[in-house]
Amino acid sequence: MNFLxxxxxxxxxxxxxxxxxxxxxxxxxYSYFSRPAAEVYRVHRGTAIAAVYGTVxxxxxxxxxxxxxxxxxxxxxxxxxxxxxxGLHVRKDQVLAxxxxxATAREISQTKxxxxxxxAKQKVGPADAIALEASRTSLAxxxxxxxxxxxxxxxxxxxxxxxxxxxxxxxxxxxxLDQAVETNRQNLKNFQxxxxxxxxxxxxxxxxxxxxxxxxxxxTEGNVxxxxxxxxTYVSGQVNEEDVGRITDKLKAKLRLYxxxxxxxxxxxxxxxxxxxxxxxRYTVILSLDNPPPNLMAGMTGEMNVIIGxxxxxxxxxxxxxRNGRVFVVGSGGTVSPRNVKFGFRSMETTEILEGIQEGERxxxxxxxxxxxxxxxxxxxxxxxxxxx
Numbered sequence: 001m002n003f004l005x006x007x008x009x010x011x012x013x014x015x016x017x018x019x020x021x022x023x024x025x026x027x028x029x030y031s032y033f034s035r036p037a038a039e040v041y042r043v044h045r046g047t048a049i050a051a052v053y054g055t056v057x058x059x060x061x062x063x064x065x066x067x068x069x070x071x072x073x074x075x076x077x078x079x080x081x082x083x084x085x086x087g088l089h090v091r092k093d094q095v096l097a098x099x100x101x102x103a104t105a106r107e108i109s110q111t112k113x114x115x116x117x118x119x120a121k122q123k124v125g126p127a128d129a130i131a132l133e134a135s136r137t138s139l140a141x142x143x144x145x146x147x148x149x150x151x152x153x154x155x156x157x158x159x160x161x162x163x164x165x166x167x168x169x170x171x172x173x174x175x176x177l178d179q180a181v182e183t184n185r186q187n188l189k190n191f192q193x194x195x196x197x198x199x200x201x202x203x204x205x206x207x208x209x210x211x212x213x214x215x216x217x218x219x220t221e222g223n224v225x226x227x228x229x230x231x232x233t234y235v236s237g238q239v240n241e242e243d244v245g246r247i248t249d250k251l252k253a254k255l256r257l258y259x260x261x262x263x264x265x266x267x268x269x270x271x272x273x274x275x276x277x278x279x280x281x282r283y284t285v286i287l288s289l290d291n292p293p294p295n296l297m298a299g300m301t302g303e304m305n306v307i308i309g310x311x312x313x314x315x316x317x318x319x320x321x322x323r324n325g326r327v328f329v330v331g332s333g334g335t336v337s338p339r340n341v342k343f344g345f346r347s348m349e350t351t352e353i354l355e356g357i358q359e360g361e362r363x364x365x366x367x368x369x370x371x372x373x374x375x376x377x378x379x380x381x382x383x384x385x386x387x388x389x
Contacts, residue, residue, distance in 0.1 A: 036370065038377040040330050040362040042384070046316045048352035050309035050345035052246055054239040054285065056255055058300040060229035063209060068219045069197035072099040081214040087297075088208040089231070096208075096226055099198035099219065108191045115184035122181050126173030132166040139163050206230050209298070233296055235267055237285035237304050244283040246308050247272055253287055256348070257302035259295075266290040269306060305347045314344065315353040321363040322351060328364040328371055329357065336364070336375040 068074070076097045079085045090096065126132075142159045145151060210227035213219055235255065239247065247269060255265040267287040276283050285306065289296075321327050322343075329339045341356030357363065362379055364371060371377065 035334060035376050035378040037380050038330060038336070038364050038371060039366045039382055040379045041318050041321060041365045041382055043315055043317055043353065043357050043359055043361050043363065044383070045313050045359060046350070048311040048314035048316060048345040049305070049307055049347045049350065050311075051254075051305035051307050051347040052239055052243040053348060054237045054243075054304050054306065056235050056237045056257070056287070056302050056304045058233050058257070058296060058298050059236045060207070060209065060298045061232040061234055063206075063227055063229035064203055065224035066096065066200060066203065066226040066228060068099055068200065068221055068223050068225050070099055070101050070104065070194055071219065071221045072101040072103075072198065073216050074099055074200075074213050074219050074225065076211075076215045079208070079211065081211060085208055085211060090202040090206060090208055090228060092202055092205050094202045095199050096202055097200045099200065101195060101198050104191055104194050104198075108188065108195060111184055111188045111191055115181070115188055118177070118180040118184050122177045126170040126177065128166055128169045128173060132163070132170050135159075135163045135166050200225055202226075202228055204228060204230065229298065233292070233298055234270075235287040235289060235304075237287055237306075238277070238280065238282040239285055239306070240282060241276065244272060244285075247285055247306050251306050251308065253304050253306040254348070255287075255289070255302055255304045257300050259297075259300045259302075260293055263293065265293070267304070303348055305349075307347075309345060311345055311352065315357065315359055316350045317353055317357070317363050318365045319346060319349060319351045321365045321368075323368045327357065328368055330362045330364060330377060330379045334376045334379060336371050336373060336377055338373055339363075 074097050077095050079088065079096060139159045139162075142151065142156065146156055206228040207230075208226060209229045212223065212225050212227075219225060237253075249269055249271060251269045253267045253269060255267055256263070257265065267289045269285055270288050271286045273284040273286070287304070317327065326338050326340050329337050331337065339356055342354040344352030344354045346352065362381065364377075365382065
C-alpha cells in the first residue's frame, strides 16, 4: 500500500521528465533538420585518370554541293523550302528540283523546225542534180555521135568537162545538205541535253543539309542549290594549344554529349590536325566512336576527356567538388570548413587528391556558393557505399 502511494506521488515527476525528454529530442531534431542540406561525397580510393579536356562536335564525314547546270526558275520536287526538309534522306539520282528554262525550250522548238526543213531538202537532193543527169545524157549522145562521125576533140572535151563540173557541184551541194541535217540534229541533242540538266538530281545517297533557294526563285547556272552529306559522322574535338602535344593517335577518350547526358561514350583518337583553327587557335582532334548511339546526328556537341595516364589506389573526389583550388569539408558534426588541397590526375568526372584530405572525409559537391566556413549542414551522401564509410 505504501508502494502505491509512493508511485502515485511520483507520477507528476515522471510526466515532467518525459515532457522534458521529448522537448530535448524535438529540439535536436528541429536543429538538425532545419539545417541546410548539402550533397557530400565521401573520399575513397580508386583509379585516378589523367586526361586532356576538350569540347566535341559531331560532323558529317563529307558533303557535296549540288549545282544548277542552267539558269531559270527553280521548282522544288517533294521538298519544302527552308529548314523543314533539312535532315531529309535522299537517294542517288532522286530528282530534287527542276529548272524552268523557257529559252532552251524555245530553242528546241525552233531547232526541230530547222531539222525538219533540212531533212526535206536532203530528201529532194542537190539543186543541180537534174542538170547533172541532163549533162550525162548529153555526153552519152555525144559519145555515140563521135563513134559515127569523129567529132572534134574540143567538142568531146567540153561535154566531159561540163559533166565533171556538175558532178563536183552536186557533190558539194549534197555535203552542205548533209551538214545542215547533222548540224540541226547535234543542236537539237545539245538543247535536249541542256533541258535534261534542268532536272537537279542527288549525286549520292545521303542527307539533305542545306537548301539555298525558295520555290520559283531565279537561279543562275553554277549556283549551289542543295548540299547533301553522306549519312556517316565522325567526332571533331577541340583542345587548347598547351594540351595538344600530349595527344597521340589511338589514345582512348570518354565523351559526354549534351543530347545523351546519361550516356558515357568511348572513342579512339584517329588523328590530330597539325594546325590550329584560325578563329579559336585551338587544335582539332579527330575521334572515332567505339559504339555510336543510334540517333547520333551532325551538329551535336559535348565534352571529352582524352585519357593520357592512369594511377591505381588513389584518393578520389568528384571534380565538381573543387572551387577556386579548394574544397569544402563537412566534419562529423556537420560543420563546414574550407580546405586547401594538392591535386594530381584530373578528368571531367574525378580528381586525384595528393594532400589535404583523408580517406573517408566528406566534401561538398554542389552549390558550394551557398555555404560558408562554420555553417552547420545536414549531409546527404551521394556515395554511402564508398570505402571508409
